[in-house]
Amino acid sequence: MKLKEKISKAQLLEMYRQMVLIREFENECYRQYMQKNVKGFLHVYSGEEAIAVGVMSLLEPQDYIVTHYRDHGHAIARGLDTKALMAELFGKATGVSKGKGGSMHLFDVKKRFMGGYAIVGGQLPIAVGLAMASKEKGENGLTICFFGDGAMQEGEFHESLNLASIWKLPVIFYCENNLYGMGASVSETYAGHDQIYKAGEPYKIPGVRVDGMNLFEVRRTTAEAVKHVRGGEGPMLIEAQTYRYRGHSISDPAGYRPKDEVEFWMTRDPIILLKKQLLSEGTATEEELKSIVKAAEEEIVAAVKFATESPFPEPAALHQEVYSH
């Protein structure tokens, strides 16, 4: 891992903090699910933190983010409040979506976090539309659209890349390739699985592959894509190779994955890799990093307390916000 990029110590520690916070949040979600405080589907982001944190660190306030249903990590990295996020998972009125969306549908429009989308591939056309709005309004904004290797197989992926390309829209299609759709290996379900980053070529969209466990590689690649897209050169496709430590959702023990595969990827844990580097290069001390972890743990405890103490939505909320009036 190279640390050649000029990043201030404060920003390095902030990115470390966000990655740790995401991991702590996801671990807590598991505990709360077991205690039946969190229900429905729960897809955690553990193992993939370097991508969300690396990408968000390069975005501007006017940029839009849309993502898939494994959306907690992106939300936290964009700065959504962990209290309101946990409250959403608890189904409380104080949640980011007032308890109406749940884990898979997190929104914070003020931060231009335009949602988690739970129909695989459904967010890609919407990202194209947001990019149209940015371009039309001359906001110098771009849209980051996260999706998984599963979405590549959907028609909406191909429709979206084509339109984004012919209209040169400012959108980065960001594939988080964690090797599995639900239980099916991408090698068995997508003909171009070994060169996902080239999937934009028929649409003349340049692509690049990156090690999604390496924060600095994620940043370097994304920074180049951001420059390209913000410069009006049209869309880009990034394939970040990564791994989810848990099953597809909480109800999935992931028995279909070879043990040595899981162990291999866990040796490449993005948080441990970053920590080692920060220590070996003398950027931070063990004590500094420990205090970051401790603060993250405390933030999650406070989030759970807030979610627990928050009220459920009133019955009247059932019929509210279906329409504009």
Added chain:
Amino acid sequence: MPVMSIRDAMHMALREALDEDSRVFIIGEDIGPYGGTYAVTKGLYDDYGPQRIKDSPLAESVIIGAGVGSAMGGLRPIVEIMTINFTLLGMDQIVNHAAKLRYMSGGQLEIPLIVRTVTGGGAQLAATHSQNFEGWYASVPGLKVVAPSTPYDALGLFRACRQSMDPILFVEHALLYSVKGEVPKEHYTVPLGAADVKRPGKNITIVSHARMLHTSLSAAETLSKEGIEAEVLDLRTMRPLDVESIVNSVKKTHRAVVVEETWKTGGFAGEIVSLIQEHAFDYLDAPVLRVSGEEVPAPYSAPLENLAFPDAARVVGAVRAVFGA
């Protein structure tokens, strides 16, 4: 008062939208130099240019999704889907996304999107091009569904749609574009959720929309000669539905027939009949009957197709049956 066709009224409605609101653009297949399959957008490309009259790829999902996303981003997209049969290819965006995003985001998102499309059979286009799905869409909370039958309503309803901040399916009937009627020069709107008595009568209520409204009016002429004065009610919008006007008319006439072009099973006519018996059962002097399309895929051959859709004779027959004749 000027007389114009529904095609002209819709063309005028689009020009007005483009002139009055710089955020408005139109996107669809062959709406540009070609002028639209039903020639509604003819000439707009020359007058407003490719930035506002956007010819799209043949990709319904991303056309509609781009509408959803750009509406979220502050634009006022008007999407044209060539026929309602093709909306099925973009149904994910309409039903799973456009209709849900305001609610799922706890009211944060607004989707001021109008999707114009063309419904109906009767032009010998066979099974894949002769369907009426507006009733399906009308069952989805979060959507509004509009289906005009006259030039006056087409223009007035479209103006009302532009004032709404909700996603709307605006359904034009393929065989009604040349229907002519008076359209005032003065500005007016037709509110959403208001049915219209197109022919007053005291003996029976006939409820219908779009092409079947004209079929029902024709039947009412025949019935009048037999001494039966039918009140013909035009739904105009199917969601929100004007239950009150339907019920009030039935309370006055004590009898009803519901006429619909699509299949009886699961059709919207069944919904109307249910509402009548829920709200006006004690006022009914006879069972409410439905006149619907035959339960077959629409055939090509003219003699067969004529049998597949309701005509005035069948409406007359149903009314006579209600009167025990």
